[in-house]
Amino acid sequence: MSEAGGAPRQVYRRLADWLGNVPPGLLASRRAQADLLFRRIGITFAVYGDKDATERLIPFDLVPRLIARSEWARLEAGLIQRVKALNMFLADLYGPREVVRAGIVPPELVYRNPYYRPEMIGVKVPHDVYVHIAGIDVVRIDADDFYVLEDNARTPSGVSYMLENREVMMRLFPEVFSAHRVAPVENYPDQLLATLRSVTPRTADRDPVVVLLTPGQFNSAYYEHSFLADKLGIEIVEGRDLFVENDVVYMRTTEGPKRVDVIYRRLDDDFIDPLAFRPDSMLGVPGLMSAYQAGSVTLANAVGTGVSDDKAIYSYMPDIIRFYLGEDAKLKNVPTYRCREPDALGYVLDHLPELVVKEVNGSGGYGMLVGPHATRAQIDAFAAKLRHDPDNFIAQPTLALSTCPTATTSGIAPRHVDLRPFVLSGARGARVVPGGLTRVAMQEGSLVVNSSQGGGTKDTWIVDDGDRA
Amino acid sequence: MLSRTADSLFWMARYIERAEFLARTIEAAQRLSALPTAYNEHGTEWESALESSGVSELFHQKHETAEADTVVDFLTFDAENPSSIRNCIEAARTNGRAVRTALTAEMWEAINGAWLELKKFEDALKSGSDRTEEVPRFLDFVKQTSLLFDGSMIRTMLRDPSFWFARLGIFVERADNTARILDVKYHVLLPDTETVGGSLDYFQWAAILRTVSALTAYHWIYRESIKPWLIADLLILRSEMPRSLLSCYENIVSCLDSLGRAYGRQGGAQRLARKTMAQLENASIGGLFQDGLHEFITTFIDDNNRLGASISEQYLV
Numbered sequence: 001m002s003e004a005g006g007a008p009r010q011v012y013r014r015l016a017d018w019l020g021n022v023p024p025g026l027l028a029s030r031r032a033q034a035d036l037l038f039r040r041i042g043i044t045f046a047v048y049g050d051k052d053a054t055e056r057l058i059p060f061d062l063v064p065r066l067i068a069r070s071e072w073a074r075l076e077a078g079l080i081q082r083v084k085a086l087n088m089f090l091a092d093l094y095g096p097r098e099v100v101r102a103g104i105v106p107p108e109l110v111y112r113n114p115y116y117r118p119e120m121i122g123v124k125v126p127h128d129v130y131v132h133i134a135g136i137d138v139v140r141i142d143a144d145d146f147y148v149l150e151d152n153a154r155t156p157s158g159v160s161y162m163l164e165n166r167e168v169m170m171r172l173f174p175e176v177f178s179a180h181r182v183a184p185v186e187n188y189p190d191q192l193l194a195t196l197r198s199v200t201p202r203t204a205d206r207d208p209v210v211v212l213l214t215p216g217q218f219n220s221a222y223y224e225h226s227f228l229a230d231k232l233g234i235e236i237v238e239g240r241d242l243f244v245e246n247d248v249v250y251m252r253t254t255e256g257p258k259r260v261d262v263i264y265r266r267l268d269d270d271f272i273d274p275l276a277f278r279p280d281s282m283l284g285v286p287g288l289m290s291a292y293q294a295g296s297v298t299l300a301n302a303v304g305t306g307v308s309d310d311k312a313i314y315s316y317m318p319d320i321i322r323f324y325l326g327e328d329a330k331l332k333n334v335p336t337y338r339c340r341e342p343d344a345l346g347y348v349l350d351h352l353p354e355l356v357v358k359e360v361n362g363s364g365g366y367g368m369l370v371g372p373h374a375t376r377a378q379i380d381a382f383a384a385k386l387r388h389d390p391d392n393f394i395a396q397p398t399l400a401l402s403t404c405p406t407a408t409t410s411g412i413a414p415r416h417v418d419l420r421p422f423v424l425s426g427a428r429g430a431r432v433v434p435g436g437l438t439r440v441a442m443q444e445g446s447l448v449v450n451s452s453q454g455g456g457t458k459d460t461w462i463v464d465d466g467d468r469a
Numbered sequence: 470m471l472s473r474t475a476d477s478l479f480w481m482a483r484y485i486e487r488a489e490f491l492a493r494t495i496e497a498a499q500r501l502s503a504l505p506t507a508y509n510e511h512g513t514e515w516e517s518a519l520e521s522s523g524v525s526e527l528f529h530q531k532h533e534t535a536e537a538d539t540v541v542d543f544l545t546f547d548a549e550n551p552s553s554i555r556n557c558i559e560a561a562r563t564n565g566r567a568v569r570t571a572l573t574a575e576m577w578e579a580i581n582g583a584w585l586e587l588k589k590f591e592d593a594l595k596s597g598s599d600r601t602e603e604v605p606r607f608l609d610f611v612k613q614t615s616l617l618f619d620g621s622m623i624r625t626m627l628r629d630p631s632f633w634f635a636r637l638g639i640f641v642e643r644a645d646n647t648a649r650i651l652d653v654k655y656h657v658l659l660p661d662t663e664t665v666g667g668s669l670d671y672f673q674w675a676a677i678l679r680t681v682s683a684l685t686a687y688h689w690i691y692r693e694s695i696k697p698w699l700i701a702d703l704l705i706l707r708s709e710m711p712r713s714l715l716s717c718y719e720n721i722v723s724c725l726d727s728l729g730r731a732y733g734r735q736g737g738a739q740r741l742a743r744k745t746m747a748q749l750e751n752a753s754i755g756g757l758f759q760d761g762l763h764e765f766i767t768t769f770i771d772d773n774n775r776l777g778a779s780i781s782e783q784y785l786v
Contacts, residue, residue: 216567217563217566217567226569226570229570230570235471236570237471237473238473240473241471241472241473251471252471252472252473252786253470253471253472254470254471254472254475254630254634254728254732254784254785255470255732255734
C-alpha cells in the first residue's frame, strides 16, 4: 500500500490512520468475532484428499484491500473488453474459425486442447454468449497497471466469499465503513439472475425457469452453490433431479415435471452428460447435451469454454483482442514463455530458479514450480518434466506482486495478494460488480494465494479517490 | 419443490424419530433387565429390544446370544447396523445437509450439533470410559435431540410443503415404531392368557409405557391398575395419546391434506391414509382382540409401509 517513499498511498491514508489508532486488543477481539460469524454462517470449503477436514474455514483477513474508484474504472473497462473478446473468440472457434485461418492462434493449440469440444461446432448459443460468468484473476505489479494472471472461463468460484466477506466486515467495522465510501457488491445475485434470465432460449410469455446444477454436497464449492441458489431464489439441483425427454429438460418436483430453461451449471463439461462425455459419471443428466444442441436449454457457462482459458491460449490474448476488437488490450498480460516454442524452452530451462512454471491446464496451484522457492532437486525434477512434455507448460517471471497490509500474528504486515473480479455477460452486454475476491498469501513472502494451498481472503473495497472524498 | 428436497426432509425427520425410539427401547430393556430374576425368569428383554427395532436377524449374524453389552453396542454405535442410533443421526444429518437451505437455522443447528456431539460420545465410549455412566447420558442426549429438533421445526418452519413433508416423516415413522412394540409384545397383550397378571407382566407393561412416555398418561386416562387390553387401547385407538396409531394417522392425514391443498391435487397417498384412519376410528379394542390383535398389527405395519411407498411415488421421486 506504500508509495516508493514509504508513505501510505493516498487511497489508504484514512485506513492507515485508523489502524494506527485502534486500541490494542480491538483487532484481536474482532478477529474472534469474525471467526465465530464465519463458523456460524457455515462458510466452508472442502479440501480434496483431506478426509478429516471435509469442511474447513478459509482464513479471513480483517484488513480490507482498497482500490480507488478511478483505478477501478480502468480495470473494469479492461475486464469487459477481455470478456467481450473471449466470447467472440469462442463463437469463432466453434464457428468459422477465422482466428485460426488468419494465423493468430496455432491450430494445434485449439484442436488438441482437451477442453475444445467438437460437439459445440455449429451450436447456436443465445446471444452468442459463451462465458456468462468469468472470474478474471489480476495482480498489480506497479502503481499504474493490473496484469491478468488467468482467465477463468469455465466455472469460476469464490463469489460467495466476496459477498460474505463484505457482510462480515460491515457487521464488525461499521465505523470504518462510514469513513469510506465503499461501492456496494450486494446486488451481485440480482445481476447474476438477470444475466441468466436474459439468455433463456425461449421467447415464451412465462418466466424462464433457472436452476443451479451442482455435483452435490461433497464438492469443494458446495457451500457456494447453495449460497448462490439461496440468494438467487432458484432451485439447486443435482443431475438426478433432472431428466430429458424429447430434447427438453425437466426437473422432478413434488408437483410433477417442470420444464427448465437455463442451467447455471457448476459441473465441468466432462460430467454434465454421460451420453456425450464421460460415460462413467453419475453426476450429470443423460441427454442434456442433445437438448442443449437442440437449443431448448441454455447452459451457463457454455460447453467448451475451457479452450479459451488455458495458459497457452492466454499468452495469445493480446493478439486475440486486437483481432476481434481492433483495439489494444487494456489490461496487460504477464510476460509468458510458451515452452512449446524451442527458443522459449531453452530460456526457461536456463532460468528455472527465477521463473514460475505452470501446467497449461492446471489450476488450484497444483503442478506448478515456484523457482525462487524451490530446492535444487525440485528444479531438476521439474526440468525433466518440462523436457518430456514442453507443450504442457508455460513459464512466467516471478512478479514483484503488490502487497496489502494484513493482520498477522505479529501485527499488521504486508502480504502478497491477487484479485478475482467477476464479469457477467448476458443479452445486454457485460458488467462487473465493483469489487471481487482478494486472495492473500498468509505466509510471509509466499506468492501462493490459492485456498487449497492455505491462502486466505479479504474484503475488497472500491472507494472514492482519497482527494475527492 | 424438488422431489429430492422433499425426500430428504421426509427421511431426515424419520431418522431422528427412529433414533429416539431406539433410545427409548434400550432404556426399557435396561429397566426390565435390572429386575431381580424372580420377576424376570425368561430374560428375553434384549431379544425383544432387537425384534422391535427390526434388526434381530442382522444382530445374530454377528453375535450368538443377546446380552446387554452387545445389544446396546449394536443399537447405539455399531456402524454395521444401518439402524443404529449413530447411523440414524448421521443419515439425518446427511439428508439435512443436502437440503440445508430448506431448513431453518435452528433446525440445522439442532441436527448438526447432535452430529458433532455424537462423535464425542462415540470417542468417549470407545476409549473405554465408564459405560454405566456414559450410556444413560447418551440415551438422554438422543431423546433431547429429537425434542430440540421437533421443537425447532414447530417453532421456526414456515407452514409450507417442506414442513408437511418433514412432519409426515415423523408420523409415518412413529406409527411404525409403536406398532412394532405392540407386535413384539402382542402375546402378553392377550387379555386371557394364563401368564398374564403376574408381576412380570406388570413390569413389562410399565416398561412399554415408559418406552412411549405414557405411564402417567395411562393413569390419567384410565384411573386403573395396568391392564393389557387398556394398554393396547391407549396405544392403538386413543387419539389423545400422541404416539398412538390413531393420533399418528390423524397427523398424517392432516399433513397430506395440507399438501393436497397446497398443490390443488389429491392422490393415492391421501386415500390410503384416510382409509387407515377410518379403520382406526371405527375400531373398538374388544373387536380387535376378537379378530386377532397380531393380525391387526401385522396388517397395520404393511399398510403403513404401503403408505410410505405411496407418498414416495406421489411426491418424492
